[in-house]
Amino acid sequence: MSTATLAAASLNLEPANESGMDQLLEIAMGPQHPSTHGVFRMNVVLDGERVVRLKPVFGYLHRNHEKIAENETYLGSMPYTDRLDYMCPLTNNWAYALAVEKLAGIQVPERAEYLRVITGELTRLQNHTCLIGFLMQDMGASGTPLMYAFRQREIILDLFEALTGARMMCNYMRFGGCRVDLPAGWLDQAKKVVAGFPRFLDEYESLLVSNEILMDRTQDVGVLSKELAISAGISGPMARASGVDYDIRKVDHYSIYDRFAFRVPLGSHGDVYDRFMIRLLEMRESVNILQQAMRDIPEGPIVDPKTKIRGFRPKPGEAYGRIEGPKGELGFYLVSDGSPNPYRYRVRPPSLINLTILEDLCLGRNVADIVVILGSIDIVMGEVDR
Amino acid sequence: MTHLALMTQHLDQIFVLTSHWLLSYLPIALQPLCSAILSVAAIIIAFATLFALTTLLERKGLGRMQNRYGPNRVGPCGLFQPLADGVKSLTKEDIVPIRADRAVHFMAPVLLVAASFMGYAVLPIGRNMVMVDMNAGVLFFFAIGSLMELAVFMAGWSSRSKYSLLGAMRAIAQMISYEVPLVLASVVVLMQAGSLSTVAIVNMQATYSGIWPHWFVFTPWGFAGFALFMIAATAESNRSPFDLPEGESEIIAGYYTEYSGFKFALFFLGEYIGMFATSGMAITLFLGGWSAPFSFLTWIPSYFWFFAKLLTIISVFIWIRGTLPRLRMDQLMNLAWQFMLPMTLLNLLTTGIWHFMLPGFLRWIVCSTMVIVPCILLGSGLKYKKKFQIRTYHFSQ
C-alpha cells in the first residue's frame, strides 16, 4: 500500500494543475465489465488513458462461506470448498482435507495420496491453460487461445466426471483419503490425455510465446519486484515469476511430492510475460509429475477405515493445512472445540492476497494494461469474495 | 469476332447492358437521374449482401480456426444466420441514454453508413462498371473516408459515456494517424499512373506481357506500398489487431457502447462497408482492379475478379483477427509514426527512382534493396529499442 500512496503523491494528483489541461476521468470498470473475471470492480482514475489511482472493490460475490462452514459439520463444508475457486475444485478439497487430517491426526493411505496428486496436478493443468486463454482474451485475441484451452480443459473435465461424478463441483476428497476409487479404464484414459498434453503445449507456445505483439504488450508491464512480492505475501506462480523461490510442494514436503522429480521454474523480471511463461513451464512440470504418479500408483485402500463419515468429532485443537494450489498458497485454518462443527474456519485464498497489489502494478500504466495485469494475477471471484 | 468471344463479352457487360436497356424505356430527361439511382441501388444491394455473407464467413472461419463449427442452425449450413441477426437487431429495443444528445446520437450511425457507402462511387467494380469516373477519384475516396472520423466522434461524444468517449478518442487518434500512411502509400501509384482517376489506374494495370498482368503489386515499390496500405487499411477500418477503438476487453465496445438495436447494427454495417471500400481501393490501386490475374483468364467476367480479390482480402483479415492479440495505444501510435511513416516516405523515393531508371534487372535490384533493407533495419531497430525478446528461464534446485 505504501508504494501506491508514494507513487500517487509523486504523480501530483491534485485535480487540474496550473495549465488546466489535465482533467482526471474517473471510471468504474466493473462490476459489469467483460474482463474483470467475474463481478469485480475497479474504480480507476485516469489521466487520458494513464492510471493515476485504482481502487479495487470486491464483495459482490460474498456468500458467507466461512460462517456457513462454522455451522456445518466438517464433512458438510467439503462441497462448499468446491465453490471457492470453481476452476480448481479438487485442490480446494485437498487443502481442506489436509487441514482436517492435521486437526484429527488422520493417516492417508498410499493410493489415496497418489490419487490426490494425480487429480491435483490435472487441476493445475486445466487452470493454467484456461488462465492463459483468458489472459489472451483480455489482450483481444478474439478467443482463439481460449477456445484451444477450453478444448483441452474439456478432456480433463471428462476425466474428473468419470472419476468424481461432476465436472466442476467434484466433492471428491474425504478425511483420510478419497471418496471413490478409479473406475475401470480411467488410468489408461488419463495416461493418454497426459501423453497428448505436451503436443498441445507446443501448439500453444508456437501460437503465443514468440508473438511480437504479445511480447510488446506483456514485457515490462505490471512489474512486481521480489521485495514487494515477499512483503505482500504473494504466493504461487505470481511470486515465482518475480523470482521468489517458494513452492509449497518443495517447502512443506506435504503429501508424497518428495517422491517425484520436478523442477520449479523461476522468473527474473516479474512482469506479465514472466507470469505467463512460468505457468506454461509449470504445466510441463505437472505433466512430468503426472507421468511419474500414474506409473507408480500402488493398489490398496483409498480411505482411512478408522475415520467415520457420520459423527466426526476431532479433539479440541487447531490446525492449518496448506497446499500449493494452482493460484498460490491455499490454506485452511481450523479450530475445533470437540463438537461436530469447527469452532473457527478460515480460508487463506491466494486469489485475494495476490490481488492486493493490483494498484501497485497498475499505477502509471494504460487502461489496456490494467486488464492484462489483472488477467495475469489469476483471480477467481468465488475465492476472492468467499 | 467469334460467337464465343461475343458471348463472354456480353456476359462481362451484362449489368451495363441491362441498365442501358432499362433506361432506354425512360424519357431522355429522366435518364441521368434514373441511371444514378439504379447504380446506387445496385451497389447498396450488392455490398449489403456481401456484408451479410462476410459476417457469416467471419463467424464460420473464426469458428473453424478455433476448432468449432460456427453458426450452423439457421438454414442449411447456417446460411440464413445473417437474416436472423438482422431480424434480431431490428426487433431489439433501441435504448438511448437519458443524458445523451439525442439528435447527434441519432445522426452518428446514419452519417457513418452514408459516408462509408459514398466511397463506392469511384470504385470500378468491373469493366465499365463505375458510378462516376471522377477526375480526382482517389482524392474523393480519401475525403469521404475522413468523414467517418466525424461520425465516430459524434457517436462517442453524444453518448455521454466515459467508455464511449475513450473509444471515440482512441478511434479518432488512430484514424488520423493511419490516414497519413494510407494516403502516402497510395501516392506511389498516383505517381506511376499519373492520374487520380481510378478508372485510368485500373486500365493501366489491365494489360499483359505474355500471361503476366501489369499489376502494381508486382514491382518492389508496389509490393511495399501494398503491404503498407493494407496495414494502414486494417487500422483505418478498426480491424484486429488494431481494434482498440472497440477493444471489448478494455472499454466495452468503444464509441458504440451506448448503442443498441438497429443503430448498433448500422455501426456494424458501417464498419464492414468501410472495410470493403478500403480493400476495394487497395485492389484498385495495387491488384489491378477487375483485371484477371492471367491473360488467358480474361474470358471470366471482370466483376467476378473484383469480388474474388475482395473476398481473398477479407479472408486474410479474418485470419489475422483469429490469430493476433490487440496492440496498445502507444504501440499503435509508435507503429504509425516510427515505422509506417518513414517507410511510406522512403517508398515514395523508391518509386521516383524506379520511374527514372531504365527498365531492366538493375532497376529491380536497386529498388528492392531500397525497400527491404530499411524495412529490416527499422524493424529490428524498433525491436531493439523496445528491448522485447524471447526469454530463457532457470529452475530452482
Add this chain to the structure above:
Amino acid sequence: MVGEGILKGLAETARNFFGSYVSKDRLTTVQYPEQREPQIEATRDFPFLVYDGADWQQGMRCVACQICEKECPPKCIFIEKSKDKKPDAFGKMQIYPATFNIDISVCMSCQICVEVCPFDAIKMDVEYHQSSDDRFGALLLNKQRLSKSNEYYNAIHPTEASAVDAQRAEELAKLEAKAKAAAEVKAAAEAKAAADANPALNASPQQPAGDPQ
C-alpha cells in the same frame, strides 16, 4: 526478424482451420440435440429414492431415519415419519417416510446424503433435462417423483448398483440364514420343551439363543 512470431501464429491458426475439417480431435463439438455424449457412469445430478419390486410405495427402501436430512449441507431434504409401520425388503417392520421432499433448487448435488444413508435408499440420478416453467412446484420433488426402481438404478450406475445389490443379497441371505437358524433353534427348543414338559416341571424355561425379533 520482426514478424516471425506473428507468422508462426498465423501458421498455427491455419493448421487448426484445416485440421478442424479432418481431425476429430480438433473439432470436438457435439451437436447437442441430435447427438449426445455417451453417459459417463459416475455422473450425478440430483438424488432419487430407490424402491425394490414393482410398487414404489411397497418397495421403498427408505425408513425415514432422517440421517440424510440432518447431514445435508444446504438442508434441502424434508422428511416426515409415518405413524404406522410396514415390512421392508428384509421383512422387518419399519416406519417409512410419510413425506419425503427434496428441493432441487437448493440441492447442490454433493451426494453426501448418498454416502451417509445406511439403507442404500437414496442415490444420485443422471437426468439432466430438468428445465421447467414452474419455478416452485416443479423444483420441489415429492416422494412419488423421487421414487425410481432398482432396475433404473442398475441401468444408470451398473457397477455401483450391482455392488449394492450383491451386498444387499448377502445381507438378506445372512438374515435368512440367521432366521432359519433361529427358527431351527426355536423349533428344537419347542420340541425339547414339549419333551421336557412331561417328565419334569421344575426344569427352568430356556430362552432361545437367537431371537429373530
Add this chain to the structure above:
Amino acid sequence: MTTSFMILAVLTVAGTAAAMGLRNAVHCVLALALGFAGIAMLYLQLGAQFVGFTQILVYVGAVAILAVFAIMMTHNDKSMALPDSHSAWVAGCIVAVAVFAVLARAIVSSSASAQTQPPQPAATVQQIGNALMHRFVMPLEIMGLLLTAALIGAVVIAMDRREEMK
C-alpha cells in the same frame, strides 16, 4: 441559379449560422462542419473537383476534428455552454456585416462578375499539379517549410510539457 445551388446555399448558410448561434460548443463545430461540406459541394458544382475534395479532406476531416479536440481538451462540462455576451454579439455582427460589404463590393466591381456566362474552368488535377510544380513551386516550398517549422514547434512544446510532468 439552379435548384441544386439553392439547396447547397441554404445548407451552407444554415450550417454556418447554426455554428454561430448554437449554445453547445460541440454542436457549433458540427454545424460548422456542415457549412464546410456545403462549401465543398459548391466547389464541386463549379467543376472544381480537386478543390472541393481537398475542402472536405482538410476542413471536414481535419479542421473540424481539430476544433473538436481543442474543445474537448480545454473545456470541462460546466463551460461547455458558451457565455451569452451581448456586446460580443454586437461586435461580431458589425464585423460580419463589414466583411460582407467589402466582399460584395469587390465581387460586384470585379471583371469576373461582368461575364454573364463564365467559361468552364475544367481545371484537371494534372493542370493543378503542373501549376504547383512549375509556376507556384516557390510558394509551395515556402509553405511546406512553414508548416514543418510549426510542426517541429508543436513537438518541442509537447516535449517540454512532458518533461515538466516527469
